[in-house]
Amino acid sequence: MNFRRAGEAAFVYVSFPNKVLIIQFDFLRAIRNCKKVTEDGSNSPLGWGSGAMSKTQIKNMEEFAVVSGISRPTLSKYFNDPASVRVSTRARIEAALEQHDYRPNIFAVNQNRKLTKNIGIVVPYLADPFFAEIARNLEERCIQAGYRPTLYSSHGEQKLELEIMDSLRGLRPAGVLFAPLGRASDRSEIEKFCKAVPTVLFDSNLDGIGEAFIGSDNFSFVSQTVEYLTRTGEPPSFFEMKTPANPNANKRRIAYIQMMERLGFEPNVIKVEGQGWAFEEIGRQGALKLLGAGNLPTNAILCSNDRLAIGLLSACYQLGIRVGRDKSASLRVASNDDHPFSRFTCPSLTTAAHDYENVSNKSAETLFQLIEGGGHLPERTETLFPARLVLRDSA
Amino acid sequence: MNFRRAGEAAFVYVSFPNKVLIIQFDFLRAIRNCKKVTEDGSNSPLGWGSGAMSKTQIKNMEEFAVVSGISRPTLSKYFNDPASVRVSTRARIEAALEQHDYRPNIFAVNQNRKLTKNIGIVVPYLADPFFAEIARNLEERCIQAGYRPTLYSSHGEQKLELEIMDSLRGLRPAGVLFAPLGRASDRSEIEKFCKAVPTVLFDSNLDGIGEAFIGSDNFSFVSQTVEYLTRTGEPPSFFEMKTPANPNANKRRIAYIQMMERLGFEPNVIKVEGQGWAFEEIGRQGALKLLGAGNLPTNAILCSNDRLAIGLLSACYQLGIRVGRDKSASLRVASNDDHPFSRFTCPSLTTAAHDYENVSNKSAETLFQLIEGGGHLPERTETLFPARLVLRDSA
DNA sequence: TAGAAAAATTATCGCGCGTAAAATTTATAT
DNA sequence: ATATAAATTTTACGCGCGATAATTTTTCTA
Numbered sequence: 001m002n003f004r005r006a007g008e009a010a011f012v013y014v015s016f017p018n019k020v021l022i023i024q025f026d027f028l029r030a031i032r033n034c035k036k037v038t039e040d041g042s043n044s045p046l047g048w049g050s051g052a053m054s055k056t057q058i059k060n061m062e063e064f065a066v067v068s069g070i071s072r073p074t075l076s077k078y079f080n081d082p083a084s085v086r087v088s089t090r091a092r093i094e095a096a097l098e099q100h101d102y103r104p105n106i107f108a109v110n111q112n113r114k115l116t117k118n119i120g121i122v123v124p125y126l127a128d129p130f131f132a133e134i135a136r137n138l139e140e141r142c143i144q145a146g147y148r149p150t151l152y153s154s155h156g157e158q159k160l161e162l163e164i165m166d167s168l169r170g171l172r173p174a175g176v177l178f179a180p181l182g183r184a185s186d187r188s189e190i191e192k193f194c195k196a197v198p199t200v201l202f203d204s205n206l207d208g209i210g211e212a213f214i215g216s217d218n219f220s221f222v223s224q225t226v227e228y229l230t231r232t233g234e235p236p237s238f239f240e241m242k243t244p245a246n247p248n249a250n251k252r253r254i255a256y257i258q259m260m261e262r263l264g265f266e267p268n269v270i271k272v273e274g275q276g277w278a279f280e281e282i283g284r285q286g287a288l289k290l291l292g293a294g295n296l297p298t299n300a301i302l303c304s305n306d307r308l309a310i311g312l313l314s315a316c317y318q319l320g321i322r323v324g325r326d327k328s329a330s331l332r333v334a335s336n337d338d339h340p341f342s343r344f345t346c347p348s349l350t351t352a353a354h355d356y357e358n359v360s361n362k363s364a365e366t367l368f369q370l371i372e373g374g375g376h377l378p379e380r381t382e383t384l385f386p387a388r389l390v391l392r393d394s395a
Numbered sequence: 396m397n398f399r400r401a402g403e404a405a406f407v408y409v410s411f412p413n414k415v416l417i418i419q420f421d422f423l424r425a426i427r428n429c430k431k432v433t434e435d436g437s438n439s440p441l442g443w444g445s446g447a448m449s450k451t452q453i454k455n456m457e458e459f460a461v462v463s464g465i466s467r468p469t470l471s472k473y474f475n476d477p478a479s480v481r482v483s484t485r486a487r488i489e490a491a492l493e494q495h496d497y498r499p500n501i502f503a504v505n506q507n508r509k510l511t512k513n514i515g516i517v518v519p520y521l522a523d524p525f526f527a528e529i530a531r532n533l534e535e536r537c538i539q540a541g542y543r544p545t546l547y548s549s550h551g552e553q554k555l556e557l558e559i560m561d562s563l564r565g566l567r568p569a570g571v572l573f574a575p576l577g578r579a580s581d582r583s584e585i586e587k588f589c590k591a592v593p594t595v596l597f598d599s600n601l602d603g604i605g606e607a608f609i610g611s612d613n614f615s616f617v618s619q620t621v622e623y624l625t626r627t628g629e630p631p632s633f634f635e636m637k638t639p640a641n642p643n644a645n646k647r648r649i650a651y652i653q654m655m656e657r658l659g660f661e662p663n664v665i666k667v668e669g670q671g672w673a674f675e676e677i678g679r680q681g682a683l684k685l686l687g688a689g690n691l692p693t694n695a696i697l698c699s700n701d702r703l704a705i706g707l708l709s710a711c712y713q714l715g716i717r718v719g720r721d722k723s724a725s726l727r728v729a730s731n732d733d734h735p736f737s738r739f740t741c742p743s744l745t746t747a748a749h750d751y752e753n754v755s756n757k758s759a760e761t762l763f764q765l766i767e768g769g770g771h772l773p774e775r776t777e778t779l780f781p782a783r784l785v786l787r788d789s790a
Numbered sequence: 791t792a793g794a795a796a797a798a799t800t801a802t803c804g805c806g807c808g809t810a811a812a813a814t815t816t817a818t819a820t
Numbered sequence: 821a822t823a824t825a826a827a828t829t830t831t832a833c834g835c836g837c838g839a840t841a842a843t844t845t846t847t848c849t850a
Binding site (some may be wrong): 098103105106107108110111126127128129132133134135143148150151152153155167170171233284312313314317318320340341344345346347348375393 | 498499501502503505506507521522523524527528530538544545546547548550558562565675678705706708709712713735736738739740741742743749788
């Protein structure tokens with residue numbers, strides 16, 4: 001057998017005795033050409049899985065009305081809101097449901113209801129575990145509250161964000177939880193969207209757009225990290241992207257400058273090149289350039305966000321710059337977000353943690369109020385949750 | 396102003412002069428109690444955004460038939476398949492569409508069509524950027540092919556995986572791209588599901604279930620990493636979870652043992668404790684225990700997957716164990732997957748890369764064939780793509 | 791220009807459920 | 821027991837579109 005280094009093309013390989021698979025690998029036509037060997041395809045003819053032990057499969061509410069002995073309009077009321085029918089009839093319905101496992105056709109329901117139970121959840125970049133975690137939290141809340149959430153990611157692209165809004169209109173959602181891209185967003189289109197669909201913005205604010213905003217208090221993040229760094233050592237420089245994707249970055253820079261001045265230090269903002277959402281790589285390249293030159297104005301760096309810090313720490317390691325708070329280290333690094341991976345960086349990252357839990361809970365709760373209020377809140381509110389400083393080894 | 400260390404509770408904070416937000420922070424009742432100050436809520440009365448410059452908003456296909464001068468059945472055909480009508484009428488329809496921006500009601504369409512254009516994409520753990528990337532790739536393919544993908548994450552929980560299948564049945568999807576949890580999956584329930592809904596499994600195989608499987612060739616991964624490590628230094632130990640979440644892990648262990656024996660070395664499998672999907676933490680704790688004791692049988696470790704390796708590298712750093720291939724290092728670490736973060740570990744991680752692109756492309760293409768074939772393929776195929784060795788600094 | 795084939799039109803039904811109004815039953819209070 | 825309110829049932833219609841059959845129109849071929 002022949003093993004080759006990465007980058008080379010052809011690769012032939014034979015697998016285990018039982019289930020043999022031969023793959024002829026050709027980067028150019030890999031899909032069309034890959035040969036396959038099959039198993040015995042024992043697939044029974046199509047047929048929807050039988051649910052409970054019902055003899056005859058119920059097709060619609062009419063039939064279920066017959067077998068349950070409840071009229072269809074009452075059943076309709078029940079499925080709309082189980083508490084809206086008398087407890088005795090509710091019991092009868094639920095008893096019948098255990099026998100026949102009927103479920104209303106979601107398409108027919110959505111077509112006819114004035115308001116669906118759909119909720120759209122839109123995040124700017126799902127490959128960022130931070131958003132994946134928030135999204136999961138929001139999903140769970142929505143389901144618990146009896147809604148049907150659908151998850152969308154803009155993946156850093158305006159075009160996708162627009163498509164998502166387009167697709168969302170068609171779903172006539174009861175409400176939308178929307179974390180915009182930020183700088184890359186088409187502001188006026190989002191404004192239009194928010195006027196048509198009850199929307200709560202989160203994570204990244206667009207002034208005046210949407211019925212409410214829930215996010216983190218960027219000043220709280222930066223003030224804590226700056227205060228900590230200055231109190232325990234030299235005041236930090238601020239490390240960020242030249243053209244940040246997110247408005248939070250601007251608020252963090254402003255907060256940094258404000259805090260430094262308040263504490264009587266000279267602010268020093270380091271801006272690195274780079275576009276898009278590959279923050280780690282941008283942070284890494286920027287840091288290599290910066291630290292490779294060797295002229296660092298301070299021995300402490302505060303990164304605008306953890307993903308930049310992850311890249312920066314990677315660069316430090318590569319350059320042999322020891323990071324941490326012990327004497328052997330020449331640089332301290334702190335950051336903001338408490339990214340899921342920040343505890344596994346080398347060294348582990350001191351950072352200001354988002355209050356994930358409260359941001360998502362409050363976002364969901366606000367949306368529910370909005371929906372119950374008929375699509376409008378008495379006033380547009382902005383709710384910011386403060387950060388929690390997490391001390392680890394990097395500073 | 397008073398700054399406090401992490402963990403303490405109360406935190407009062409006042410923000411910028413213009414948009415003042417006061418947040419009284421109380422971990423126990425944070426949500427209910429947080430006070431808010433509002434902006435001028437200038438929200439125009441509800442109304443769906445006007446699309447193109449149409450005078451009257453078209454409500455349904457009937458009305459669009461009138462304004463476009465095309466009969467409704469023809470329009471129906473067009474929206475079902477634009478190529479199914481004469482080019483001249485197609486032009487007329489599309490001209491009218493630019494004037495009136497009508498779009499068929501998706502619920503009515505789905506209710507009446509025998510087959511919807513819905514596609515479900517199910518991944519086991521979306522907070523893993525690996526799956527987020529694959530999911531994005533699959534989404535894009537589906538959209539390009541004219542389908543409507545919906546993304547679901549089981550988040551490592553069987554209960555959620557079951558709920559997703561339940562919810563998916565109701566959507567009557569044309570097909571489903573399904574990456575099961577693996578060990579935690581309810582095998583028989585997935586089997587039932589796959590008999591009712593045309594499904595292509597990917598990433599994690601369940602023998603005989605689904606119409607096809609597309610994944611990576613685990614033997615190819617491990618054989619390359621083992622071969623590389625042995626050729627350039629000492630043969631590696633194999634580092635994995637005692638009870639892996641995923642069947643791929645078992646195949647990798649078997650491949651490791653097989654390769655070692657083939658090369659004439661004694662296999663050495665290190666199994667660390669831990670349940671669930673927090674692989675990094677499990678890897679870290681396991682490595683701290685293992686390396687803290689100091690009795691490492693080899694100076695090379697091959698991790699079952701990158702997320703374990705990320706935890707292991709973090710432990711090495713903490714313990715002051717230098718990892719890499721230069722002389723100053725005492726340990727070499729390699730792994731499998733090419734996780735998006737593996738290039739930012741310290742040191743950067745040598746790993747066998749998934750062929751993301753081909754796995755997702757082939758998965759999507761197989762599903763489309765399956766759908767066009769009426770829900771069944773002539774035979775159940777398993778397609779595995781080999782890995783590509785990525786040499787970085789850790790080994 | 792005739793004839794056949796293709797496409798579009800008209801007309802009508804069905805999908806599964808929401809919803810409204812009127813008639814009937816049931817629960818609660820006097 | 822009786823009056824009253826509340827819940828339920830009956831009846832009927834509407835939602836927006838897919839699908840079909842029968843007819844008419846258009847287009848293609850010779």
